[in-house]
Amino acid sequence: MTEEFRPRILVFCCNWCSYAGADLAGIGRYQIDPHFRVVRTMCSARVDPEWIMEAFRLGADGVMVAGCHPGDCHYIGGNYRTRRRIALLRSLLSQFGLDPERLHLEWISAGEAEKFASSVNGFIRRVGALGPSPYRETAARTDGVAAEEAAHA
Amino acid sequence: MPEKIKIAIAQGATCSGCDIAVLDLDVELLRLFEVADLTFAPLVSDVKLKDVEAMEDGAITICLYHGAVRNSENRHIAGLLRRKSRILVAYGACAAFGGIPGLANVTSRKKILDTVYDDTATTVNPEHTRPQTKYVTPEGHELQLPELDEQVKALDDVVEVDYVIGACPPTREMNVKLLQVVLDFVNGKAPLPPKGMILASERTLCEECPREKPEKVTVDEIKGVDYIQPDPDKCFLEQGIICFGPATRGGCDAKCIKVNVPCRGCMGPTASVIDHGGSMLSAFSSILRVSGSETALPEEEIQRLVAKMRDPLGTLYRFTLPKSLLKRVVSERPPRKE
Secondary structure: OOOOOOOOEEEEEEOOOHHHHHHHHHHOOOOOOOOEEEEEEOOHHHOOHHHHHHHHHOOOOEEEEEEOOOOOOOOOOHHHHHHHHHHHHHHHHHHOOOOHHHEEEEEOOOOOHHHHHHHHHHHHHHHHHHOOOOHHHHHHHHOOHHHHHHHHO | OOOOEEEEEEEOEOOOHHHHHHHOOOOHHHHHHHHEEEEEOOOOOOOOHHHHHHOOOOOEEEEEEEOEEEEHHHHHHHHHHHHHEEEEEEEOHHHHHOOHHHHHHHOOHHHHHHHHHHHOOOOOOOOOOOOOOEEEOOOOOEEEOOOEEEEEEOHHHOOOOOEEEOOOOOOHHHHHHHHHHHHHHHOOOOOOOOOEEOOOOOOEHHHHOOOEOOOOOOEOOOEOOOOOOOOOOEOOHHHOEOOOHHHEEOOOOOHHHHOOOOOOOOOOEOOOOOOHHHHHHHHHHHOEOOOOOOOOOOHHHHHHHHOOOOOHHHHHOOOOHHHOOOOOOOOOOOOOOO
């Protein structure tokens, strides 16, 4: 394969901290690798483990969940639930045969534009080194996501 | 007296517990046989597949198919009974969600065959013989064996299914209800229910659980049910025991709960959930309590907390792996050398 591997990364950002951090990173013109898409949720705890598995099923190479720092959650304790779910989900995903590095949890506050940029860049680099997700092949066979991707490229 | 309807009980990859569950209707069976003839049920009658093949399409009124679909014979029987039956029921957890045989999706066909025919300590197989799907004996008889599939599937992944009944196995009460549905249909008293999941609740098992539940359930520490004597009246989760109640469909009358055994999820997920394991993971991990301050807690501590759950995949998807979002285990390719 001569073509360079372009990872498909999904980033869930909570509305109150991480999305604002992402916004600030844009305003601050931080250089961020373009291979990611952001989904805004009201809280990181709104990210159902089902969604993450659905992302992998559809061929995502990595999923990052970003929320408020412990103690800063807009809903007091949403991120405490998130950190437990992600920890358990990582061990579940490794049993499914995925490298647990493909699921990443990061605390990013509304002011941490630089942290948003560096953690997304770092995550994309690490997933890039892992190569395509093994679920990509099944995804390409079963639905049109890969074709859609090709049409946009 | 209208003409008797024809029923069939077909087997896939099954332990035959579902057959026994039907037989468990005992005296109710007499009511069934007043209106129905058993045309095909390998466990109790000697009817061959070729007899079914000779029937007209749609000749069987209702077929209960139990067991998962994991080899060419299962697929053949599923397809055949679909053609011959007007109503096909995925009966029991294996047909509905893949069930226990579905856990074979944690490995591959090759690894299964290697383990069975080479790797076990008691196997001596220097020629690495594997089962062949065809063999002609010296006398000229051709013998056939089904071919094992790469992946275990639920019945509705292979053929169109009219009704789905979960549980491992469906309880006697569910079977009596099913019988009533059949009787009402035959006697023209009530139309058939709409297609899909039947004989189950739309709520979770927690709704019908008889145990005392505190306002807010928390888990201090995950404990194996094999290490403690559970309190018969308190919520299992409150005692640290993984119970699938919050993520599992009710409708089984909480049979396990009543004999002090936590729910393992054989009724499958509720209608609003796709992935049973993901739903349970979400519910369960959210109520894990930590001692001390959450803000000062390092991530490693959280890892240690959840690591107490033994075999998350096998626990969370005990009955539903083939119906989960990811369906089967994969393996990462070794990193490419640049």
